[in-house]
Amino acid sequence: MVDEAKPVKTGVYICSGCDIGASVDIEQLKKVAVSEAKVPVCKTHEFFCGADGVGVIKNDIVTDGVNRVVIAACSGRVNYDVFDFGEDLMLERVDLREKVAWSHEPNHEDTLMLAQDYLRMGIAKMKSMEPVVPTLDTMDETILVIGGGVTGITAARNAALAGHRVHLVEKTARLGGWANAFSRTLPKKSPFTTPEENDIAQRAREVETDPFITIHLNTTIKSIAGSPGMFDATLLNGKEITVRAGSIVMATGWKPYDMSKLAHLGAGLPDVVSAVEFEQMAAGGSIKRPSDGKPATRVLFVQCAGSRDENHLPYCSSVCCSVSLKQAAYVRQSDPDATATIVYKDMRTPGEMELFYKQIQQDPGVFMTKGDVRKVEREGDELIVTVDNSLLGGSVKMAADMVVLATGLVPTTYDPTVTVDKPADQMTDRDKFKVGKAPILNLTYRKGSELPDLKYGFADSHFICFPYETQRTGIYAAGCVRHPMDMSTAINDAAGAALKAIQCIKLGAQGKAVHPRAGDQSYPEFYLHRCTQCKRCTEECPFGTLDEDEKGTPKPNPTRCRRCGVCMGACPERIINFKNYSVPMIASMIKSMEIPDEFSGKRRAIAFICENDAMPAVDMAGIMRLKYDPEIRVIPLRCLGSLNLVWIADALSAGVDGILMVGCKHGDDYQCHFIKGSELANYRMGKVQETLSRMMLEPERIQVESLAISEYQRLPEIINKFMAALRAMEPNPNKGF
């Protein structure tokens, strides 16, 4: 913690290594710090990241009382370990290497002006930064696990083994979930060739005898209030009890797709069963036809029954193929002359299951073909399955004693029957979030009682980058409620989610954010005296952080916050700010830029760039020595959603010619780290462009672009095209005012 009593003393350290010195005149840069900004300490070195260079800075901190350090050298994304002077020291990195020396013409006037502007902006930023005071809360270390299936019990057990008390809630009378119905399980260990003994009973026993785990059977959740570290869950089991938990693992699993919708595949005929029914039959010891009790020796499996089908489940459940292979093995073991036939759309056996597929394929009594099942009919004593587009040569008919429909997995969170009896325009946020969602968590959040989902009802926040994360901080999804998976994946998933849940508690206790800004101690502060109760912060927060009082004033919940700054960008009154990231801070950076007058022939533009994906792409462009226009200045933002419109007004009135915003891809397969930041920025920009038209400025002066982290090669094109468009317009008439 910075001692408040100590006077602020800023040191600026300009490195001339890595081509910086060969690209810009270091003396001219020094003038910016010494003559313009009048910082008390300004030093140069040809190798600041070496032991000698770091020694210079450390010495100033210890002996000269420097407590704010601006290092003008390489990108802040590198050498962060070298330039680590402790959490208490305020540090700003000005990137003169990737964003200047490596991406612009050496010793050009424009390159120097760019470097000087970046230094000015860095110093201005440092001036308006304040020391961060972490919000410390008392975090309860208990973990609430919802769902007693294989995922839930594994998560509970893992959390308990790590020393956490666990409340395990299961709505039925028995732990184990679907796995209780399995005859055998898919292979979990090398060589992945034979179905394994079902060990669910053993796994359940471990949980039942674990003293750290409290099991609540026949229990549902009436409500969950609070926030990470202090969730209060009211459990319902005849009577109500309330338990406190620090974080939540949601492992409520899946349900099979409703087979009654599959009449075209024979659903309704007595000997047409679902994969789940067949599994129960096999677990019962014999494979017999429900119609007459005769042994079924010819079993035909229909894959993708209601899956990968726009009329049913559009997605692949990823396990059905492996399950049918396992069930084919049951058939073959029941009778040496029995046959198992599998008609598939594509045989999908992810990961090691490919080895299992190869093994089952070897059995001469297992027959497989790609094909589309057109119909299933009963003819005499047998079922006749008509298959179109088969590999056997067009359409064929196949005879079977029993047909198994390999139906897909639906998340328990999805319930299309749930509706709200109100016209759409009268629905509140809470109402909207109820539609199509099974009431499981019953959160008391202002933003809704269940988890927002990405697609098809699966509770997830960012499939690729942030597994287990949901759109509610402190609630982690694992197993088939997150996406369809097999048991072995679910067991791994449970461990991952348990670790996330533990991390949430541990970081929260230190006042730190969780993913993706893990470790960030800053927190948005609300100057509520000026709040107009417009509710935009509450509504736009992607994580449901804010609740509100009856008047609509936001009620913060620090441990729910991910520190993206979307609320700061949303607030028209500019009353939401972080100590180290604020509306005035960015405004001062904009103001610190030197704007050449309209007769100079030079233009100035600002690029607000998302620091999660687009910023690394900018660095990468520099590393690849891609050159781009030197008249644009890059300002990184925590999220494009944190962009406050006042900065646009500030920039335009300061004479900046144009503003480019580069954020993550949005839409259904978004890449935004904060779910909808870039989408919000896009939406807000529509409004700004209208304003520009009214100001008699061309709306094209403001552009929004999306850039993935891997698309660095597109950056010069985006910037150069934007600058060319700006040059085709008159200079901003506000220059010089």
Add this chain to the structure above:
Amino acid sequence: MEDIEATTIRPSAGFARRIIENGGETLKKCFQCGNCSVVCEISPDNEPFPRKEMIWAQWGLKDKLLADGDVWLCHQCNDCSTHCPRGARPGDVMAAIRNISFYQYSTSPVMALLMSKPSYLAVLLLAPAALIFGFINIAAKKGFMDIKPMQYINMMPEKAIDLAFIPAIIFSLGAAYLSVKSFWRALNANKPASAPVMPAIIEAAIGVLRHEKLRKCITNAPRATSHLLTMYGFIALMATTSMVAMLYWAHVFGVIGFEYHEIGLSHPARLVVKLVGNVGAIMAVTGVTLIIMRRYGAEGNKAGVTGYYDSHFIFILYVAIITGMLAELFRVADIPSLGFGVYYIHLVFVLSLLAYAPFSKFAHLLYRFTALVHAKMTQRDRARTTAAN
């Protein structure tokens, strides 16, 4: 919508098991990616083999496989096996199906059975051995071992040879005719061929004589040479025997004024016979030796599976050629004790080769040629369009 097949498939492991036992043990590894058909240099563009044969084989669809000419259009280049990502070795599976076809299309169930297993080999060899022995007993000149100059007709006169071989050849041709007929019928039931047959036969024959297909093989490129040598060597040897027989009977009927066995080496007729015979023998022995080295040597995996039908055919053919050459050598060296013994073995093996031809792998020439003719008539055998044209 394509027409639904009239028959309903009732999967059974039976026929697939037979293919597996006959050298197609990799069969079930196929996952129908189609690489095999893409890399095959001789597969047609439309409904190419061997992908479809692979799944029919996995499903044990015997009727489809037996009526499928493509099984015989395949020349076991094994480029498919080389490129198969799953190690399903389609080339071997096709070879196994062909081996089963010898059995299935055999007109004599007894012969089919005797040809199918090594344990019956002794029976197969004993019959001609006894027959030739009987003829020698009856027809050999007294003290033939000591008659000079040493001549094999002293042991087995020309008439005896013809009496033993001509019925065998007639039996063989008759059986071949019946097998080809039923194969042709199956092919036509599957894909009716209405084009004129003669041009197709001529075109197919030219293709075979030029080894057009085998020369496209990559993995099994050496086979084009070894098969060419064997085939032309064998034709030359058959021509040699036929010439001698014709010359003999020409003399008997007074068409020519000399008796072949009494003319000297300088006689043009004898010179021609000896030249064709020796060149043929050298070609055939080289060809079969190359085949043996490849099939049973380090490259055996590339050559593809060698089943009992293959081994049987190679064995009989090789022994017949080698004993023929040795008999000549011993005669020139005048060693009757070895010479007559070797010649006896030679006769037994040549008789086996010819008499059992339609039931052994020798019949590959029947089925493959039939399939080629049928393919020409149904436009299945057009040259593959390549990127170049």
